[in-house]
Structure formats: structure tokens, C-alpha cells
Amino acid sequence: MRRTLALPVTLVAIALGFLISVQAQTQKNVSEVEKINADRMAHMKTVLSNSQAQNTKLRKDHGVLLEQLDEARKKVNTDPQLLAHLTQLQMIEGTQEVEGPGIQISIDDRNAMVFFPLGPDDLSEMINILKFAGAEAICINGQRIVGSTAIVLSGSTILVNQVPISRGEGVPYELNAIGDQNTLLDYFTKLRASGLKSSGMTVSIVRKKIRVPSYKGTRTFKNAVPVTI
16 A cells, blocks of 8 residues: 555655746746846936937037037128138139129121031130130120039030020120130130131120129039048
């Protein structure tokens, strides 16, 4: 009888021992998980606290920068030297309308004797001659010539700054250039006007006070960025 009961009791004891061991291991795992979660929560709270502090600092810095920017704008609007410098930069890049002594060149290539009318390359060459002669500002049929200006042919129409240049009544092309009148006249006459006239075109050059409009286009820099030192 005792031997008969010994086996079940042994099995029950083993089972209880296994269950107790599993429960202890499970409790240990639960404790470790709770510790990990607690550590994660503490870390998240630290990160959140740091982020909030950094955000507060950034807001404060942003406010300071806005105040400095506002002061700088006010200074630019009142400081004569800064205003003069800004105007000078606008004149250089062509976004400021200018006037001064110069020459006006009118060229008519619609004469029946003209076999080869003016093209983009001809106009570009004339502009380069005027630049070489020291022209400070140039426009052709109302379009300001700036660093990004492109003169191209689209079908039968010449585009300057991506704008079709219209031909005025009796004067297809009109170039205005501000600079030393004698130098501009001398260079253009010797380097280009004579050739144009010999090809049958009508060319007129007069000294006068010139007004050159501002550049109306927009410039977008997609690849170029300022170089920081």
C-alpha cells in the first residue's frame, strides 16, 4: 500500500516543484520586463524633458533673432550708407532702373537688300562690344541685359530673357547703352556698324540721355549655394 502511494506522491511532488520553478522563473521574467519598461519610461521622460527644454530655448532664440532682424531692417531703411550700398548692388545685378549719358543704336534689317537678317548671335556680339567699351547698363527693345540673360531663337522669334522682343514701327532693334558716349560710339562704329551698313542694313547711332529699365525676370538657384567660411 505504501509503495502504491509512493509513486503518485512522488509525481505530485515533482509536478509541484516544476510549477513552483516555472512560477519563480515567470515572476523573474515579469520583474525583468517591468524593470525594462520602467527604464524605458524613465528614458522617454528624460528625452521628452530635454526636448521640451530645447524647444523652449529654440523659441527664445527665434524671438531674439526676429528682434535682431527687425532692428537690421530698420537700420537698413535709415542708414544712408547701407541704403547706398543696397542701391549699388541692385544697379549691378540689374534690378534697379538707371539713367545716364549713353548712345541709342537703331538697326533695321528688313531692307530687301539684306540676305541675312540679324540673329541671336549678332545681337549677343553687339552687346559684348558695348560691354567691352565700358557700358554700365544695356537694354535691347526694353529688355535689360543682366548676367543671366539668354538671347535665343524660338521659331522665327528672338527671345531675350525668355521674352519676345517686338519690333517697333520702322525700327526692328533698338539698343540703349549707358556709359562714355565717345567710347561707346567709337567701338560700335568701328567694330560693328560699318559691317551692318555694308550688308544693306540701316544703322542709326545717336548720343542722348538713356534710361535703362530694371530686369523684370526672376532668378531661382537650385544648385548654387552661398559659400560659408
